[in-house]
Amino acid sequence: MVKLRLQRTGTxxxxxxxxxxxxxxxxxxxxxVDIVGHYHPAQIKEQTTFHKEKILTWLKNGAQPTGTVLNLFKNAGIWAEYKTALKK
Structure with a gap:
């Protein structure tokens, strides 16, 4: 099974x-398999970048996000966009 999850980098x-x-x-x-975004929590304002098209493609193909990644998607509005795309 493919999961969308965090991979630690940095020092x-x-x-x-x-x-x-x-x-x-x-x-x-x-x-x-693929990089779909970046997350830097130590900044004063958390910096996140997403490749929305890649994320939606992976979700539609059955990839499961982990809990933390799911919360990041919800805060960015990607999860709501995915749910509305499923209803169509």
């Missing part, structure tokens, strides 16, 4: 995360 005490589509059995920082 000690300054984490950066990639939002990746990866096999659920792969290690957290291991192989991934």
């Amino acid at each position: 000690k005490h300054d984490p950066h995360y990639r939002i990746v589509a990866a096999n659920s059995r792969a290690p957290r920082d291991g192989k991934f």
Whole structure:
């Protein structure tokens, strides 16, 4: 199963995360299929960038987001857009 999850990058005490589509059995920082965004939580205002088209494509193909990634998608409005696309 493919999951949309965070992959930690950056240095000690300054984490950066990639939002990746990866096999659920792969290690957290291991192989991934596609990069769909970035998340930097340590900034005063959290910085997130998303490739919305890629994310919606992965979700429509059955990829499952993890809890944290789901919350990021909800805050950005991507999850609501995906749900309305499903109803059509």
